Amino acid sequence: MEESIHFKLNDKPVNMTVDGQRMLLWVLRTDLGVTGPKYGCGEGLCGACTVLLDNEAVLSCQTPVRELNGKEVITIEGLAQNGKLHPLQKAFIKHDALQCGFCTSGMILKAYSLLRGNPQPTREEIIQGMDENLCRCGSHIRIVEAIQTAARELKGGHEI
Amino acid sequence: MKKGEDSGRILAHMTSSLPVTRREFLKRMGILGGGIVVYISVGDPSALAQPPRSGALFAGVPHDFNAFLRIGVDGEVTCFTGKIEMGQGIITSLAQMLADELDVPFVSVDMVMGDTDLCPWDRGTWGSMTTRFFGPILREAAAEAKAVLMELAAEYLKTPVKRLMAKDGVIFDKGQTGNRVTYAQLTQGNIVERHVKRKPPLKPASEFTVTGKPFPREDAVDKVTGKAMYAGDIRLPGMLYARILRPPAHGAKLKGLDTSGAKQMKDVLVVQDGDLCAVLHEHPDEAEKALSRIKAEFDVPKTTLDDENIFDHLLKVAPEGSIVSRGGMLESGNKLARQIFKETYLNSYVAHAPIETHTAVAKLEKGKATVWASTQSPFGVKEEIANSLGLPSQNVRVIAPFLGGGFGGKSFSMQAVEAARLAKLTGRPVHVAWSRAEEFFYDTFRPAAVVRITSGIDGSGTIVLWDYDVYFAGSDGAEQFYDIPHHKEVSHGHWQGASGYHPFGTGPWRAPGTNTNTFARESHIDIMASKTGMDPLQFRMNHLRDRKMRSVLRAAAEKFGWIPAKIPSGRGFGVACGIRSGTYVATMAEVEVNKNTGAVVVKRVVCAQDMGLSINPEGAKLQMEGCITMGLGYALTEEIRFKRGEIFDLNFDTYGIPRFSWLPKIETVLVRAEDSPPQGGGEPPIICMGAVIANAIYDAVGVRLFQLPMTAKRIKEALNKV
Numbered sequence A: 001m002e003e004s005i006h007f008k009l010n011d012k013p014v015n016m017t018v019d020g021q022r023m024l025l026w027v028l029r030t031d032l033g034v035t036g037p038k039y040g041c042g043e044g045l046c047g048a049c050t051v052l053l054d055n056e057a058v059l060s061c062q063t064p065v066r067e068l069n070g071k072e073v074i075t076i077e078g079l080a081q082n083g084k085l086h087p088l089q090k091a092f093i094k095h096d097a098l099q100c101g102f103c104t105s106g107m108i109l110k111a112y113s114l115l116r117g118n119p120q121p122t123r124e125e126i127i128q129g130m131d132e133n134l135c136r137c138g139s140h141i142r143i144v145e146a147i148q149t150a151a152r153e154l155k156g157g158h159e160i
Numbered sequence B: 001m002k003k004g005e006d007s008g009r010i011l012a013h014m015t016s017s018l019p020v021t022r023r024e025f026l027k028r029m030g031i032l033g034g035g036i037v038v039y040i041s042v043g044d045p046s047a048l049a050q051p052p053r054s055g056a057l058f059a060g061v062p063h064d065f066n067a068f069l070r071i072g073v074d075g076e077v078t079c080f081t082g083k084i085e086m087g088q089g090i091i092t093s094l095a096q097m098l099a100d101e102l103d104v105p106f107v108s109v110d111m112v113m114g115d116t117d118l119c120p121w122d123r124g125t126w127g128s129m130t131t132r133f134f135g136p137i138l139r140e141a142a143a144e145a146k147a148v149l150m151e152l153a154a155e156y157l158k159t160p161v162k163r164l165m166a167k168d169g170v171i172f173d174k175g176q177t178g179n180r181v182t183y184a185q186l187t188q189g190n191i192v193e194r195h196v197k198r199k200p201p202l203k204p205a206s207e208f209t210v211t212g213k214p215f216p217r218e219d220a221v222d223k224v225t226g227k228a229m230y231a232g233d234i235r236l237p238g239m240l241y242a243r244i245l246r247p248p249a250h251g252a253k254l255k256g257l258d259t260s261g262a263k264q265m266k267d268v269l270v271v272q273d274g275d276l277c278a279v280l281h282e283h284p285d286e287a288e289k290a291l292s293r294i295k296a297e298f299d300v301p302k303t304t305l306d307d308e309n310i311f312d313h314l315l316k317v318a319p320e321g322s323i324v325s326r327g328g329m330l331e332s333g334n335k336l337a338r339q340i341f342k343e344t345y346l347n348s349y350v351a352h353a354p355i356e357t358h359t360a361v362a363k364l365e366k367g368k369a370t371v372w373a374s375t376q377s378p379f380g381v382k383e384e385i386a387n388s389l390g391l392p393s394q395n396v397r398v399i400a401p402f403l404g405g406g407f408g409g410k411s412f413s414m415q416a417v418e419a420a421r422l423a424k425l426t427g428r429p430v431h432v433a434w435s436r437a438e439e440f441f442y443d444t445f446r447p448a449a450v451v452r453i454t455s456g457i458d459g460s461g462t463i464v465l466w467d468y469d470v471y472f473a474g475s476d477g478a479e480q481f482y483d484i485p486h487h488k489e490v491s492h493g494h495w496q497g498a499s500g501y502h503p504f505g506t507g508p509w510r511a512p513g514t515n516t517n518t519f520a521r522e523s524h525i526d527i528m529a530s531k532t533g534m535d536p537l538q539f540r541m542n543h544l545r546d547r548k549m550r551s552v553l554r555a556a557a558e559k560f561g562w563i564p565a566k567i568p569s570g571r572g573f574g575v576a577c578g579i580r581s582g583t584y585v586a587t588m589a590e591v592e593v594n595k596n597t598g599a600v601v602v603k604r605v606v607c608a609q610d611m612g613l614s615i616n617p618e619g620a621k622l623q624m625e626g627c628i629t630m631g632l633g634y635a636l637t638e639e640i641r642f643k644r645g646e647i648f649d650l651n652f653d654t655y656g657i658p659r660f661s662w663l664p665k666i667e668t669v670l671v672r673a674e675d676s677p678p679q680g681g682g683e684p685p686i687i688c689m690g691a692v693i694a695n696a697i698y699d700a701v702g703v704r705l706f707q708l709p710m711t712a713k714r715i716k717e718a719l720n721k722v
Helices: A024-031 A087-094 A104-117 A123-130 A140-154 B007-013 B022-028 B090-102 B130-157 B183-187 B220-225 B284-292 B310-317 B330-336 B378-389 B414-426 B436-441 B514-532 B536-542 B547-560 B617-636 B684-701 B712-721
Strands: A002-009 A012-019 A050-053 A056-059 A072-074 B035-039 B067-071 B077-081 B109-113 B164-167 B170-173 B176-182 B191-195 B240-244 B253-258 B269-273 B276-281 B295-299 B322-327 B339-347 B359-365 B368-373 B396-399 B430-433 B449-457 B463-471 B487-492 B573-580 B583-593 B600-610 B665-670
Touching: A012 A024, A024 B284, A050 A104, A056 A104, A087 A104, A087 A140, A087 B220, A104 A123, A104 A140, A104 B220, A123 A140, A140 B617, B035 B130, B067 B130, B077 B090, B077 B130, B090 B109, B090 B130, B130 B164, B130 B170, B130 B176, B130 B183, B130 B191, B170 B183, B176 B183, B240 B284, B240 B414, B269 B414, B276 B284, B276 B414, B310 B449, B330 B449, B330 B463, B330 B487, B339 B514, B359 B414, B368 B378, B368 B414, B378 B396, B378 B414, B414 B430, B449 B514, B463 B514, B514 B536, B514 B573, B514 B684, B536 B547, B536 B573, B547 B573, B547 B583, B547 B600, B547 B665, B573 B684, B583 B684, B600 B617, B600 B684, B617 B665, B617 B684
Parallel strands: A002 A072, B035 B191, B077 B109, B240 B430, B368 B396, B463 B487, B600 B665
Antiparallel strands: A002 A012, A050 A056, A050 A072, B035 B067, B067 B077, B164 B170, B170 B176, B240 B276, B253 B295, B269 B276, B322 B487, B339 B449, B359 B368, B359 B430, B449 B463, B573 B583, B583 B600
C-alpha cells in the first residue's frame, strides 16, 4: 500500500510516497539512485546491503521502508563528512582491506556500528561482531586490522 | 572501468559506437590535439596475450585500431587494456609497470579497462596471466613510446638522444639539466602513432622505482566511498529491471506456461521469446513479485545422478586419458617397490559464489548495442551478443566496470546476452541481475573430480613408482615435480566438462585443476611419509632437486618453526607444496580437531611463494592471504548438493563460505627473486589449502580424509572407523 514516508538520507530530507512494505535496498538503489549498498543474497545472509539506521547497522534487503519514518539513514556515500574520509574509510585504504570492493560498503558500515557500541573492541570482539558479513576475496585479516586502526584513531589516538 | 571522480558518469555516457575510421579512433582517444599512441601489431599473436586453450568460444578478431597506451597533451598516460579488475589488483600493478618503463610518476597513469571499443582485443582475465603475458607486452609498448619521446626531445632540445635522460615525465640533457622539456610539451600539436614491431630494450629490475614497491590500490578510494561502479550500478533513463523464469532443475523442459497473473500487474511487461520468458518493471522488487505470479510447468529430467553417486558416474563415462608427463617405466618401478600405496581422492562440485551475482545492463540505439556486464571476458561476450542479436560485431560494445569478484565464474556471462536480448525485445534499456539462487544454479562449478594414485617405495624409503590418473579436474598441477624414476601422469577429461559428463555446467575455478591435483598428490606423499616413519618435510626434500621448490619449502619451514617429527605426531601440523602459473608455493598449517564433533579449527597458516619479480609486493601478499582464506572453504565446507538436476545449495545459509570466525593466523613470505620474470599471483597459494589441512588433520588425530570438502561429518565418520 502506498504511504507517505519521511526520513533523512545522508543528511538530506527525503519525502516519498511508496509502498511501505518495499525493502529499503531497492528503494535506495532504484528510486533514490544510491548504489553504494549492494545486493548479495537478498535474504540477509551476506551483509553487502548493510546501511546505518539511526547509527545502527541494518540489512537494507530486510528492512521495509515503513520502518524509516522519522529516522536517519546513512549509506557509504554519506560517511565522509565535508570531503573528509571517515577514519574507517582511511584505515581500509591504509590496510588494503579490500579487493573486489563489493562487500566493502557493508563492511565499513557494520564496523561503524560495532565501534559505536564498543569503541575499543578486542580482536575477538571484532571478529565476532563482523562474522555475519561475507567477503569472498578473503580480505578478512586486513579488515580486522583496519577496524583496530580506526578504533585507535576514533579514540583520539594518532592519525591514520 | 576508469579511476577517478567521474568514473560513473563517463561509463554511463560514453555510449557511442565503435570507431570505423582512424580519425574517429584518434578522436575517441582524445588526441586530435596531439599525443602519442602506441598500437599493437595486428597479426602478431604474441601481442594478443592469448592462452592456448578454449579457442572457439573466444575467437575474436582484432580490430585495425587498437592502442595500448596514449600520452596526451597534458602529459598524462592512459593505459588501455581489455583485462578487467575483479579485485586482483591489476589496475594498480599494470599502472606501476607503465610508470616505470615510461619514467612518469605513478599518479599520472590512468587505466581504461575492459571496454571493447577502446581497448585492444583480449581473450579474457583469468589464469593469473595478466602480469605474466600482458605485462611484458605493455612494457614493450611503453618502451616504444619512451623511444618516440626521446627522439622528439632530441629534436626539440637539439641534443643527441644518448645525452638525454628521462625522469618524472621530463626529458633533460644529462650534462646540462636546465636544458629540458616535458612530455606534455612534446606531445602538444604532434600526433605520433607507432606500432610495436621490434622488441625494444626493457629496463632492468635494478632501475625500477615504482615496480616492486608496495603501492596503495588505485581503486581504493572509490571503493570505500561507494563511488566505484559495478555493472548493476549503471542506471539509464527508462531502464527496466528484468526477472527471468528459470527451470527447477537442470535439463528440465518447459511444458506449460500461464503468464496472465503477471500481465495483470500494473506497468509489468511480460516478454516471451523462444526459451526466454521474463517479466520487467521499473522496480526490481516489483518484477520479482510479477515473476512469482507466473505459473509454469516443467518436465523434470529422469537422471538419477546426485552428489554421492556422481564419482562412480564420472569414472564410468571418463574418456581415454592423455599423458601429462612420464618418466622411466612403470613396470620397472613396480619391480623395485617393496610397498605399494593405492588410493582414490575425490572432490565435490564447488561454487564460485562471488558476492556480486552475474549482472548486466544493456541498451540498443540505432542498431547498436552497449552492454555493461560483470564479465571476465568482455570480448568473448561481445561476439556472443552479436550472434544472438544478429548484429555485426562492430555494432556491439561491451564494457566491464569493476567486478564484484570473479574467480573464473564470470568467464561465462549468459546474463549479458539475456540483457541484450531483452533490450531488443522491449526497446528499452534492461537491467539483469541474477538472484543469489540463479547465481548458484547457473554457476559453472569447479567440477567434481577423481584422482587415483598407485605408488611404491623401495626398501630405503625412496619413491620408485607413481602411477597417476586424474578424472575431470584437468591436467594443471598433475605434472610431476618430485624426482621419481618411474612415473606416469594421465589426465582424463577436462574441467570444462563437455555435455554428458556433468549434470550441469562446469568451468574454471581459481587455479583450475590444480586444487584437486595438489590435494591428491600432497595427501599421497604424506601417506608414504607416514609409512616410512619419516618427517613429511624431510621426505619431500629427499625427493626434490628443484631448487625453487626446495627454497620455498625451506622458507615456509623457517617461518613456521617446523620441527621434524614422525606423523601422526598429535601436533596438528601439515605441509604441502605445488606449482601454479609458474609460481612455487609451500604451505604449512596448524589445526585443532574436535574429536567429538569432527570440527576443525585452522589455527595458523604459513605460506611461502616464489613468484619471480613481484610488481606490487603488498598486492601480492594480499592475494596470498585471499587465496589462503578462500581456500579454507573448499577444504572444509564448500560443496554443491544436488539430485536429479536440482541444486539444493542456493544461498549462503547452506553453502558455507569462509567467515571472520574461521580466520587463522596467516603469515606470508615472498621469496626474493627480483631477477626472474614475474609469474602468476592471483591463484597459487589456494592450491595447497586442501592438502595442507588434510595433512594437518592426519597429524592431529591420525585419520586420513580422501574427499574434499573435509566437513565435520566426514571427519567424524573417519574418526568413528578408527
